[in-house]
Amino acid sequence: MSSHHIVRDDQEPALIIANGAECHPELLGQLLEWSPWVVVLDSAIERVLDYNIKVDVLLGDFDRDFDPNKYLEKQFPLEIIHTPDQNKTDLEKAFDYLIEKGFPAANVVWATGKRADHTITNLTTIAAYREKLKIVIHDDHSKVYLLPRSFKKWYPAKTKLSLVPLGLAEGITTQNLEYPLNNESLHMGYRHGNSNLVVQDGLVCIEHHSGDLLLMECVD
Template identity: 60%
Template sequence: MSSHHIVKDKQEPALLIANGAACKFELMEELLGWSPYVVVLDGAIDRVLSLGIKVDVLLGDFDKGGVKVDKIKEEQFPIEIVHTPDQDKTDLEKGIEFLIEKGFPAVNILWATGRRMDHTIANLLNLIKYNSKIKLVMLDDYSKIIPLEPGVTKFEKWYKAGTVISLIPVPKAEKIETSNLKYQLDSETLEIGLRLGNSNEVEKDGLMSVKFEKGKLFLMECND
């Protein structure tokens, strides 16, 4: 599988590949079909290159060794190598900040879940940390995870009836209003340890919306 990038004024979301569990070929191919700017964290580079993917940026602290930078430069020319030695931030944080500095409005993140649970949790929380600065979506074979922001703007998207939608607060979201869900929320609160909004579903084909006034909230499109 290869990708030849034609990025016009950063209009399409960048693709950031972390070092968690790999996804199916079809999901990777779908996202590469947008001809994105591809950033790969150093721990994943060998697995990514084995798939024949053209990489624009290799980023990380390179603390584990084993990354053959000179060979990668030659094979992936004109790849950019970005050394980020700051040990107070994860490589995913550095990757997101790099794309913010580059001026990208959005990024799809792959291979950021699975394998080590501490990494998965940290990666999810980083969606909340940076979501006000860049539009973030994290995907794997079973979930599409979208961090939502509170305020007057509502999230709205067309779904098929029966699509599983989970609303997970981080740690609390207040005055939540939804439409076109089987179990509607009407100015209600979700809070970790008290009430979660997991395994809801879209009532009928059409637009589903979520709006809330305070806190942080994940919307997860899930499948088995």
């Protein structure tokens, strides 16, 4: 996989490569085509280098005797960001870094699959960035993002969509889904909206009045 560096619009998302399970190389390549800036978290750098990807930023707490400086020459120019604060995950620190740099959006890969605690934390932490950064988490089976209060997107019929509340989400109304909601609530651990299906080719509309609601575009 070759270098991703092409002159692109500043509004395109950065790509964060976390340290979970790897996605298919084809998905990684597609995201690199749209991402002019690549941030790698901590010791994932070793696996990333196997793909011959040009890394812009290496970020993390660099514990376990990890030496980031040994990558400086191979990945020149490489920005190394040491973030020892243990009150945030490395993924949260990467979001903070991108916000500080003025990025409007981020795609994230390798953030799911290895450990359940890391997966749940990575998926739920994006709620805190609702007003700061548009975040999409990708793996081989799902594309996950936080819904705005009013959402519209075209989908082909039979597309599988799941609505996952982070806590309590209220006032949810949907259109063009097989199992519709009409000003109803979803509550994590009590009532979910998994494995709904798009009825027909066209717009799916989802509104919710309060709370945080994830949309998962899923394939088996």
